[in-house]
Amino acid sequence: MPDHLPRLADDASAVADVREALVDWYETDHRSFPWRETTDPYAVLVSEVMSQQTQLSRVVDAYEAFLDRWPTVEELAADDRAAVVAFWSDHSLGYNNRAKYLHEAAGQVVDDHDGEFPRDPDGLQELMGVGPYTANAVASFAFDNGDAVVDTNVKRVLHRAFDVPDDDDAFERAANELMPAGESRVWNNAIMELGGVACESTPRCDEEGCPWRRWCGAYETGDFTAPDVPEQPSFEGSRRQMRGRVVGVLGEHGPLALDTLGPRVRVDYTPDGDHGREWLRGLVSDLADDGLVDLERRDGELVARLRQ
Known part of the structure; x- marks a missing residue:
């Protein structure tokens, strides 16, 4: 029986149905982002670093322009850091030290790994500025070799649907229990898409055809309380x-x-x-x-x- 998914605790067989329903929903129709069309770890890393606390609508143009200018990790590593930082600033991506770390990480890949990215989260965390979340995301989306990704969208979905308590360790355990073994790429994309499209702060369960309505505690009770997440401060004038x-x-x-x-x-x-x-x-x-x-x-x- 599921140990960390309270609402499914009495129905172990439901886990397989829950998994199948989400993947089918995602593969039938989902938002198109350029980084979802690649398994190049360099491009995935660029997208993940850019997406940190930055609206995805701002990221797409910057991501494509960045890869036009530095299409490979070798070209990024060979350029001056000042050029990378200036690009970051020109595209209003915020927190310019991310640009510095991305440039340094590119140098590590070239100098220490002969241009080949580590393929697992532990190895990726050795790169400058790559923390546990980003390492796991790159391992998942580039190599299909990660654990469950847990961001604010995933926390909101798990809390509402399966009564997972508002606790980071509980979310981590529940997310990994629910993810099918060896399918981190499609699963992590799918559950984050669910949180970003159907289970936003104001839910759109029926409008987006949420695949988990039949199991979801929030949908059953009408209580769509979600974990408290600090609002991102306004960028303008910050x-x-x-x-x-x-x-x-x-x-x-x-x-x-x-x-x-x-x-x-x-x-x-x-x-x-x-x-x-x-x-x-x-x-x-x-x-x-x-x-x-x-x-x-x-x-x-x-x-x-x-x-x-």
Whole structure:
């Protein structure tokens, strides 16, 4: 009997039906994304890094442009990091240190693995900036060799459908128990699609033909409570947007003193204002700590430049 799926605990045979229903639903019709059409681990890694806390509608164009510019891991590794960071900023992907880590990971694949990606989650986690979730996603979608992926969509589905308690360990155990052995690619795509299309914060069970309605506790009771998930802060006007602008300006104009850089980042920049020299110094210092920017004194002024 299922040990970690409370609602199915008395009906072990239902697990096979649940699995079949979801895969059939996904394979009949699902959203088309370019990264779902490839098993190239490099392309999958690019898509996963870009998709972290970024709307998928913004990712598609950036993903295709990135692979047009750097179609192989070797070409990415050979280019300057500053060019990769500038691309990231130009496409408003946020958190520019992801670009730095992606570039460093490409170098590791080329230098340490002869251009071949590790094929399992443990090996992939050795790459710079690749945590457990991303490693498992790449192993699943590139090599069909991962465990169950657990993101906010999956948590919401498991909590609503099968009464899995709002606990990270419980979600992990339930997700892996439900996933058919050796089918991580199709399964993880399918369950994330279910959460992203039919079981969103406002569910669309009937409209999207949710394949789990006959087993789902939320559908039966009408209680669609879901685990609390912090809302992503607005990008417009955010600190990460301003960091991106700093990188973009330095990439376009080269080294700049703070009082020259400031007005190009914010039109309301004034040296002694709320968004002035001290505010900008904090931004560039953060970028320096992340290894993206170098700071130096020239003629008594602090000058920032992108690190090469």
